[in-house]
Amino acid sequence: MFSITVAALAFGVVFLAELPDKTALAGLMLGTRYRASYVFAGVAAAFAVHVALAIAAGSVLTLLPHRLVQCVVGLLFLAGAIMLLFKKDEDDEELRKPADQSFWKVSGAGFMLILVAEFGDLTQIMTANLAARYDDPLSVGLGAVLALWAVAGLGIVGGRTLMKHVPLALITKVAAVVMLGLAGFSLYEAVAG
Numbered sequence: 001m002f003s004i005t006v007a008a009l010a011f012g013v014v015f016l017a018e019l020p021d022k023t024a025l026a027g028l029m030l031g032t033r034y035r036a037s038y039v040f041a042g043v044a045a046a047f048a049v050h051v052a053l054a055i056a057a058g059s060v061l062t063l064l065p066h067r068l069v070q071c072v073v074g075l076l077f078l079a080g081a082i083m084l085l086f087k088k089d090e091d092d093e094e095l096r097k098p099a100d101q102s103f104w105k106v107s108g109a110g111f112m113l114i115l116v117a118e119f120g121d122l123t124q125i126m127t128a129n130l131a132a133r134y135d136d137p138l139s140v141g142l143g144a145v146l147a148l149w150a151v152a153g154l155g156i157v158g159g160r161t162l163m164k165h166v167p168l169a170l171i172t173k174v175a176a177v178v179m180l181g182l183a184g185f186s187l188y189e190a191v192a193g
Contacts, residue, residue: 003139010130010143018123018151026113027155034106036156040149041103042110043156047148050118054127054144055137071190078183085176114152122186123148 030039118124127144131137 001136002142003134003136006130006134006136006139007143007146010127010140011147012143013126013130013147014123014144015147015150017126018148019154025155026117027152028158030110030113031156031158034109035101038101038103038106039110039156040153042107042112043114043152044149045107046111046114046118047152048145049115050121050124051127051141051145051148054124055131055141057128067190071187075183075187078180078187081176081180081183085173 027039027043030043123144127140130144131140134140
């Protein structure tokens with residue numbers, strides 16, 4: 001049976017957890033390069049797959065120790081921040097003019113990026129935990145996927161708007177600093193437990 005309360009809870013938790021995460025950053029970067037609707041189609045499909053996997057694995061993931069999960073999440077954030085900080089700067093104009101804007105190429109790139117980047121992500125683990133806790137996979141799944149789609153949409157639209165006013169190098173540095181903060185917070189939680 002569908003529960004609006006459980007769906008709203010899943011939406012709120014996943015939305016707030018994913019908003020500062022690499023998904024918004026990935027959507028932002030893709031949104032600066034490609035047609036937004038094509039990017040969103042691929043990203044939305046990847047998130048649907050992730051939520052389905054999280055719901056299916058809900059009972060297994062709840063068995064993992066919380067400290068281990070927080071440690072892994074912290075290390076992933078740290079790796080993402082390091083990659084952003086040491087990434088070679090690209091020319092903003094080249095990013096705005098990709099060679100191929102076909103639907104299948106752009107949506108496929110968005111799908112693969114999110115599928116790989118989000119596998120085992122904190123929100124996927126949170127979704128699995130919520131599904132196990134409330135024993136309501138439909139409500140949790142719908143709330144989680146809508147939250148992820150909302151964050152991706154904000155990232156994609158925000159990326160297009162932001163690039164008109166802010167250089168990509170600055171956006172990348174700010175994203176890296178945010179990810180460093182999230183890494184520190186996650187690692188602190190793992191140690192303080």
